Amino acid sequence: MSHPPSAAALPEFAAVLDAAARIAPHARLTPILRDEALDALSGATLYFKAEHLQRGGAFKFRGACNAAWALPDELAARGVLTHSSGNHGAALALAAASRGIAAHVVVPDGAVRTKLALIEAAGAHVHRCAPTLAARETACVELMQTLGTTLIHPYENPQVIAGQGTVALELLHALPDLDALVVPIGGGGLAAGSALSLQALAPRCELVLAEPAGASDAAQSLRSGARVTAFTPHTICDGLRAGIGAPNFALLRAAGAGVITVDDAETRAAMRLLWQHLKQTVEPSSATVLAAVLQQRARFAGHRVGLILSGGNVDLDAIAFCARCGAG
Amino acid sequence: MSHPPSAAALPEFAAVLDAAARIAPHARLTPILRDEALDALSGATLYFKAEHLQRGGAFKFRGACNAAWALPDELAARGVLTHSSGNHGAALALAAASRGIAAHVVVPDGAVRTKLALIEAAGAHVHRCAPTLAARETACVELMQTLGTTLIHPYENPQVIAGQGTVALELLHALPDLDALVVPIGGGGLAAGSALSLQALAPRCELVLAEPAGASDAAQSLRSGARVTAFTPHTICDGLRAGIGAPNFALLRAAGAGVITVDDAETRAAMRLLWQHLKQTVEPSSATVLAAVLQQRARFAGHRVGLILSGGNVDLDAIAFCARCGAG
Structure with a gap:
């Protein structure tokens, strides 16, 4: 199902622009959400790109x-x-x-x-x-x-990567002077697409990847310079258990992306904060971005930070309305 | 704390326009949210005005x-x-x-x-x-x-009513040809303000009030033509327990507003649908509007319906993360 990295297969920013035009009649222009309480908690100014409100409930x-x-x-x-x-x-x-x-x-x-x-x-x-x-x-x-x-591979396909790049494209059109963009990473489709848009439109904006500690192959791969493919994921973030793809790794390495790893307890706490303050039902994978910012407050303090909420397809029986005891 | 109805105290649409200009530097222009699954469930085209994303978590x-x-x-x-x-x-x-x-x-x-x-x-x-x-x-x-x-009375103050009217004003600017607007009613600040905007901008758009069956004084008042003031509310909708105010009743009666009463079970089911499909954390009062539309599918079928999600300040300990059994 996979294929080796090849320069020919790597999409460029022009492909993101093509994708934006191609999907415009079908995809939703998702809102950017703000909340003062989360700004106060983080010490930064946070802009949440609400891709969990995309059709199908995710940027995918x-x-x-x-x-x-x-x-x-x-x-x-x-x-x-x-x-x-x-x-x-x-x-x-x-x-x-x-x-x-x-x-x-x-x-x-x-x-x-x-x-x-x-x-x-x-x-x-x-x-x-x-x-x-x-x-x-x-x-x-x-x-x-x-x-x-x-x-159609879920994250290595170049047209898929280009399509995911339209999230950051929209965000940067609305907010051209972000200091950092925080994106969850699993296979790396959203992350690699974001890298393409950032390099073209906001080269001084830092790209930060949020990754579960229990599936930290991207962090290890980018640190060592060699893609880690053998690992067993263990995390509540079901959308981020895939290993980083070959073209995704190549694009993110070239972009100099950094990674913050967050444990599941941090992700749960962030998910709860998003529900309470931003009023958004997101899945655990989405909450990693806020968890990363709150883990490293000093790094982001005073900055304008974009965060991509990647999806909202959470199982309410397990989380929102308690199936165990019948409450809710 | 209350005051008798008086023609002089009733705000007019000009006051809503004044309010819009006055609050523009401070209030948020809230997004309008859509979801195909909820459209399919209702048989109508639903536009949710997301006032739970207003500053303070409510239209208030x-x-x-x-x-x-x-x-x-x-x-x-x-x-x-x-x-x-x-x-x-x-x-x-x-x-x-x-x-x-x-x-x-x-x-x-x-x-x-x-x-x-x-x-x-x-x-x-x-x-x-x-x-x-x-x-x-x-x-x-x-x-x-x-x-x-x-x-500053929470719903009888004329400037408060005019300010709440800016929700419908924004919605009608974006969607001038709605067939119906469904608004929760407690004291009637949001409902009366909506009536002012609707009468001025979309006189053919039907104003429908969603009221908990356990606090149905507005339904009784509008049906009988005399304001009911003595009742004991019994509903999970903590934002809708107040009795309809005097100027609010006068404005809503003049507007010919209809009421749909929903029981708490319908409200709970609607709240869950909003969390699952629209990905929004709303409080029970907000969910009454969807409950009303789903209760009367035939009435709204094929129509373009605006619904105001009034607030999102829900106690997550009680509902989202189960405090009783520790799940979540």
Whole structure:
């Protein structure tokens, strides 16, 4: 499913501008939210880009939409394919529907019920398989061979990276003089896309990646200069368990991005602050950005800081309304 | 604390326009949020005006800010006063701070801790009293007599009503052709202000009030034509327990507003839908508007409906993170 890094495969800023034009009829221009209480807590001026209010509940729609619409007609007619059972699966299903083409999503048994419901609601063809990497890859290869459908990788695909870059593009159009932009990192689609926009539009704005301590391969990779691929994630941030992709690593290394690792307790505390003060229901992956800023107050004090809230597809049964005791 | 209805005391639409200009440097232009899943559930096209993202976490800041800034300098110098321990207390404290004048808030013992914290954080002078109406009125009269401070009633004050009318004003500027606007009703400040903007800008847009079945005095008052003042509220919507005010009743009666009463179970279900799909943390009072639309699907089917999310100051210990069993 992966591919080796190659200079030819790395998208450039022009691709982000193309993506912005391509997805404009379909994606939402998300609001930028402010809260004085969080400013006071952090000592900085915080601007939250609300991508959890994007279609499908996450920034993922941007990249998937760009990839689906960038396909030539004859390829597009055969549909698109992914084996992501998370936000990318639902995003690709919505993106395919916006173009009127088929989406195939290979879903391992045991996938999260709420995310599966989003995928089905968007009208995708769901193909179940055993919960192993081998089974998923076999199912994908079979679909590609029999249907001629195009695999859209959730974060290594260059059109996906370019599409995710439109989040920072919008934020920098509204706020050209940010001192720092804090972005969650899992596979690195959003992070690498943000790097492209930052380097082109705000080269003095620092790019800071927020990563769970229990899946800190990006921090290790960028520190050592060699991409870490063998690790077992252990974090509540289900959107950030993927390892950093090859093109993503190359782009982020070139951009000189820094990483702040946050533990799950910090993420939980930040998620609660976002619910209480910003009034936003976000998933744990989104809260890492505020956790990172609060962990390193001195570093951000007095600065204008953009933070990308990446997604809001949280399981309310587990978190918001207590399923254990019936309260709520 | 109350006063009889009088034609002279009723604000007109010009006062809403004045309020908009007066509060513009201080209040937030709140976003309008959309969600396809909620559209599908309701069969209508829903536009949520996000006043829970207003400063202080509720629309209340608009009216309080207008009232605080409308005072002549010599009166303003003596400060403003209220006995609301809810969102109006915090809003008046913030409004007074924005003008650099004192705010006095009389708070009965036993007030909700989180709302009290907001009032104190905004720098108000808090005056505690026994939890009876007589004790609150005595405390207010003493402060008015000794300090010469001006009482700002939470919903009967004409400048407050005019300020709350700016919510619908903003919504109608963005969406001039709504078929209906659904607004929660407690004392009726937001509802009466909305009526002024609707009559002036969108006379064919229906004004629908959402009221808890456990505090349905507005429904009874508007149906009978006589204001009901004696009732004991019983609802989880802590922001909607007040009885409809005299000028509020007069304005809403003249506007021909209709009321939909919703029970607390409908409100809880709607609150959960807003958290899950719109990703917004709202308080129960806010959720009544969606509950009303979902209760009467046939009435709103195919229509463009504005809904005002009035506030987001919910106690997360009670609802989002379970204090009873420790989950979350």
